[in-house]
Amino acid sequence: MLYKRSSQLFAEAEKVIPGGVNSPVRAFKAVGGTPIFVKSAKGAYLYDEDGNRLIDYINSWGPMILGHAYEPVVQAVIEKAKLGTSFGMPTELETQIAALAVSMVPNIDKIRFVNSGTEACMSAVRLARGFTKRDKIIKFAGCYHGHSDSFLIQAGSGAITFGSPNSPGVTAGTAKDTLLAKYNDLENVATLIEANKNEIAAIIVEPVAGNMGCIPPSKGFLEGLRQLCTDNGILLIFDEVMTGFRLARGGVQELFNITADIVCFGKVIGGGLPVGAFAAREEIMNYLAPLGPVYQAGTLSGNPLAMAAGLAMLQALDTDRAIFQRLEEKTAYLAAGIDKVLKANSVTFTINSIGSMISVHFDAAPVVDFQTAANGDNETFKKFFHGLLQEGIYIAPSAYETWFITDALTYEDLDFTIRAIDKVSKTF
Template sequence: MLYTRSSQLFAEAEKVIPGGVNSPVRAFRAVGGTPIFVKSAKGAYLYDEDGNRLIDYINSWGPMILGHAYEPVVQAVIEKAKLGTSFGMPTELETQIAALAVSMVPNIDKIRFVNSGTEACMSAVRLARGFTNKDKIIKFAGCYHGHSDSFLIQAGSGAITFGSPNSPGVTAGTAKDTLLAKYNDLENVAELIDANKNEIAAIIVEPVAGNMGCIPPNSGFLEGLRQLCTDNGILLIFDEVMTGFRLAAGGVQELFNINADIVCFGKVIGGGLPVGAFAARSEIMNYLAPLGPVYQAGTLSGNPLAMAAGLAMLKALDADRAIFQRLEEKTAYLAAGMEKVLKANNVVFTINRIGSMVSVHFDADPVVDFQTAAKGDNETFKKFFHGLLQEGIYIAPSAYETWFITDALSYEDLDFTIQAVDKVSKTF
């Protein structure tokens, strides 16, 4: 494939945008080469500025669960835009999507909409600190909760990719209140709690990790976190920015029947527009201004375009709960096919999957946390990424990202992908 136009556009972008991109992982620094500039997308496919068609396995990093340019979402945005794009005042739409979200997700009474997953997680931690009157939080190495200062302590995803998990600009005072735990290791969490008695406001976790590749929780891990939090007066925050409305209508809380105290959302809940949200039972949410003392605000929070897109998306998912089973089946089919051809070509690998999330790790050992994810052979991943790109398949340009499956993918697309993996893996 030729990427002449993309290369030209990237050179122009580098002159006026830091690194030529507005989010670091897009820059291809982890895999080498020039970023692909997208012109349009429809269904399961991206169309780049050079006219190439690519089967898409990032789907805007998760929200395009029904495919790109999903017609009900597009029409909802168009019709709402005709009436005005932002008011800075309440609209009926906000109540409608809030009521629908609360009805779909277990154990939440109220929800507040913001503009990104980062903002949702940042606000959730502030709320937890205000509610408990404690300062410290526990996060897990390799879990990414956005780029708020509190979270850039051994974060996953782009932070790993660029080799700077502790970002300059994060103060020592902020860092001291963030305790770092090992994912899937309850004993480690218990030790941190014992060493910081009555100081921990919250434990925040990706209940299914997606920012060190797809890493599901070990059996008993989430249940153990819930019990530790209950026993020690700590709030449990599920960062379901990736998993919310994707792994089940009610997210991981529904999937594993485990209640978190605060849940963060993004991606799917915005239907492709910039939306985040955080939710909890009333006694916690009522600590937010204007009812309570914890301040949180946003001029564009709940803006009509984002709410229209999100409402159309949630309505579609609510009306077709079978989609989650279809996505599970497609993901299992793809994983099984890739496993077969990678084995046949004597490639050392591990595949993790759950629901509509899947990732390929180039290491033989089980990948269960940050340390085991970091053992993967990145040189092989680079060959894998570029080989698939040449075959017309776009996966995340980082070994530390999950793939997202969309309902728009056909089994023909999946077979084509498996054949491409077979072809590429023969060259390792």
């Protein structure tokens, strides 16, 4: 495939945008080469500026669960835009989508809409600190909760030390209140809690990790976190920006029948527009302004275009209850096909999948946390990525990102993908 136009556009972008992109992973730094510039998308396909068609496995990093340019969402946005794009005042639409979301997700009474997943997680942590009157939080290495200062923390020198900033601009003072734990390791979490008794406001976790590849929770991990939080007066925050309304109608809480105290949403809840949200039971949410002392605000929060898109998307998922089974079946079919051809070509690999999330790791050992994810062969991944790109398949340009399956994918698309992986893996 030729990417002449994309290369020209990237060169122009680099002159006026840092790195030529508005989000770092788009820059292809992890895989090399030049980013693909998209012109349009429909269903399961992307169409780039050079006229190439690509089968899409990132789906805008998750929200396009029903495919690109899903007609009910598009029409909802068009009709709402005719009436005005933003008012900075309440609309009936906000209450409609809030009521629907609350009805779909277990254990939430109220929801506050914001403009991104980062904003949702940042606000959830502030709310947890205000509610518990404690300062510290625990997060997990490899889990991404946006680029708020509290979350850009790397490991300290020992199991119970404070974290340290891993980005300039994040202060040591901020870092000292963030403790870093190991995903799928309850003993590590318990040690952190014991060393910081009565100081921890919240544990925030991707209940199914998607930012070190797809890594499901090990048996008993989420249940153990719930018990540790209950026993120690800590709020459990599920970051379901990726998994909410994707892995089940009610997200991971429904899928595993585990209760979180605060849940963060994004991606699917906006139908492809910039939307985030956080939700909890009434006593916690009532700590938010204007009812309570914890301040959070946003001029464009609940804007009518985003609410229209999100409502159309949630209505479709609420009506078509079979979609989650279809997505799971397609993901299992793809995983089985990839497994077969990689084994046939003597490739060392591990596949992780759950629901409509899947990732391929080029290492034989189980991938259960950030450390084991980092053991993958990145040189093989680079060949894999660029080989698939040449075959007309777009996966995340990073070994640390999950793939997202969309209902718009056909079994013909999946078979094409499996054949392409077979072809590419013969070149390793």
